[in-house]
Amino acid sequence: MSRTLNLELKIWRQDGPDADGRFEVYPALGIPDDASFLEMLDIVNEELIEEGRAPIEFPHDCREGICGTCGMMINGKAHGPEKGTAVCQLHMRKFNDGDAIVIEPWRARAFPVLRDLVVDRSPLDSIIEAGGYVTAPTGTAADANDTPIPKEVADSAMDAAACIGCGACVAACPNSAGQLFTAAKVWHLNSLPQGQAERYRRAENMVETMEQFFGSCTNHGECSEACPKEISQDFIAYLNRDYMKSKIKNRRLAGQS
Amino acid sequence: MASPTLAKKSSLNPIRRRSKPLPFPLNLYQTAVGKKWVMAITGLMLLGFVIGHMVGNLKMFIGVVEHNDERIYDLDVYAEFLQELLVPIFPPTVFLWILRGGLLAAVTLHIHSMYSLTRMNLTSSIKYKEKRTWIAANFASRSMRYSGMIVFFYIIFHLADLTFGVLPWYEFERHQVQWNVTESLSNPVVAAFYIIANILLSIHIFHGAYSMFQSLGINNPRYNSLRRGFATGVAILICVGNSAFPVAILTGVVDYDPDLVDHPAEASLVESE
Numbered sequence A: 001m002s003r004t005l006n007l008e009l010k011i012w013r014q015d016g017p018d019a020d021g022r023f024e025v026y027p028a029l030g031i032p033d034d035a036s037f038l039e040m041l042d043i044v045n046e047e048l049i050e051e052g053r054a055p056i057e058f059p060h061d062c063r064e065g066i067c068g069t070c071g072m073m074i075n076g077k078a079h080g081p082e083k084g085t086a087v088c089q090l091h092m093r094k095f096n097d098g099d100a101i102v103i104e105p106w107r108a109r110a111f112p113v114l115r116d117l118v119v120d121r122s123p124l125d126s127i128i129e130a131g132g133y134v135t136a137p138t139g140t141a142a143d144a145n146d147t148p149i150p151k152e153v154a155d156s157a158m159d160a161a162a163c164i165g166c167g168a169c170v171a172a173c174p175n176s177a178g179q180l181f182t183a184a185k186v187w188h189l190n191s192l193p194q195g196q197a198e199r200y201r202r203a204e205n206m207v208e209t210m211e212q213f214f215g216s217c218t219n220h221g222e223c224s225e226a227c228p229k230e231i232s233q234d235f236i237a238y239l240n241r242d243y244m245k246s247k248i249k250n251r252r253l254a255g256q257s
Numbered sequence B: 001m002a003s004p005t006l007a008k009k010s011s012l013n014p015i016r017r018r019s020k021p022l023p024f025p026l027n028l029y030q031t032a033v034g035k036k037w038v039m040a041i042t043g044l045m046l047l048g049f050v051i052g053h054m055v056g057n058l059k060m061f062i063g064v065v066e067h068n069d070e071r072i073y074d075l076d077v078y079a080e081f082l083q084e085l086l087v088p089i090f091p092p093t094v095f096l097w098i099l100r101g102g103l104l105a106a107v108t109l110h111i112h113s114m115y116s117l118t119r120m121n122l123t124s125s126i127k128y129k130e131k132r133t134w135i136a137a138n139f140a141s142r143s144m145r146y147s148g149m150i151v152f153f154y155i156i157f158h159l160a161d162l163t164f165g166v167l168p169w170y171e172f173e174r175h176q177v178q179w180n181v182t183e184s185l186s187n188p189v190v191a192a193f194y195i196i197a198n199i200l201l202s203i204h205i206f207h208g209a210y211s212m213f214q215s216l217g218i219n220n221p222r223y224n225s226l227r228r229g230f231a232t233g234v235a236i237l238i239c240v241g242n243s244a245f246p247v248a249i250l251t252g253v254v255d256y257d258p259d260l261v262d263h264p265a266e267a268s269l270v271e272s273e
């Protein structure tokens, strides 16, 4: 049996990157509680369009928690109140009738607001460009299981690779640090045999690119709490370790363990 | 093999430039991850000092002992021992000064890395316009800058009080440690300040002694759960240990009696006459 909710939304509206933003209050009436948070915004937008007003721009794409496009601060929490859930997977049944909900875009110097709730997260792409790849021979794909990888290592790499790049870690961090994102991307490749060739170059380049855009990690742990994929802070320690090794290691011996 | 071709270079310009690399090992201090490393190592050095300092001070509870056929407060024996550290190898007090130099360098680097990382963080972040919620961050982790600053001023005060003896409210006498410490801390205002500063120091350690593991990359699921316990344990140890001194002096558990020792502080004799 589905309920309907009447809510009051306080949403950040901003007409463009250089415009001054402001909060505006919108009623959201008759929202079915099995709608997702984004569907709730869709319903509000329909009404706005009908009234001839500009709809609220919000980032979204897959709506199944895998693409990392969605993301906003809901009542002061990145991706809203549910742990390990992207906002597209957040359901309105988690809210109560009559709730007032505050929605703000991600805030960081490196994430300028494009419009309303949409921010430019391309600095994350710059970090990937700096080393988030492996050199692999072209041609036919290698056979699966060609390279033996211990189960624990594969699991660890997989946990890191779960990062969808939504930027919630940056948004939740009081320093706007990009450590959790970078750590996940680095560890995904640095833990695997295929990533060894560029291991130290990768750690160095990705960290140094990250530091051109983001703040520094003070180990609060807000990032892991905000992460829709619950990526562990442990990867940040691994990243720090690989980065310092990259500065100290004799690279001519890097092939030796 | 070249690096992969990308359809479109991302459009945003960095908010800060990458500095030209300096020669090793100075280049380690050019990046935030390196600075956190320095922060952690200097923090560890200072933590070691704080623990050693506390253990040394516990000697004030021992009272008077027989040393070289003289009756003397054990704390003063310990002070003498510090002056004579590694004496056949170094002349007296030289090794002590080397240790002090190391501490001074650690404090300087700890503060400088804090300063430059704080600036980096302030230029990277934008405050939320509405209230935001803290889930994992705690009071200790969020107040590091402030607890650190207060502790820094406390250290200066403490040096002026008991090392240089330049504070006006008691008669300082060199090499009479038991006399100096009991005189200074029997003033309730001074004692209260010592206690408050040590509570802040413990709060600082509660986050610092955990955070340093992460910064140094010391992380292993086998023992990760011990890291928080270690930080909590050390913080409690420092808080209880260091607060015990002013409390003991205020309550008279630790005091100074010129009649019990062979070479009492001169000021103590003036007073009792």
Ligand code: FES
Pocket: A059, A060, A061, A062, A063, A064, A065, A066, A067, A068, A069, A070, A071, A086, A087, A088, A089, A164
């Ligand atoms: S829309 Fe793709 S993860 Fe939310």
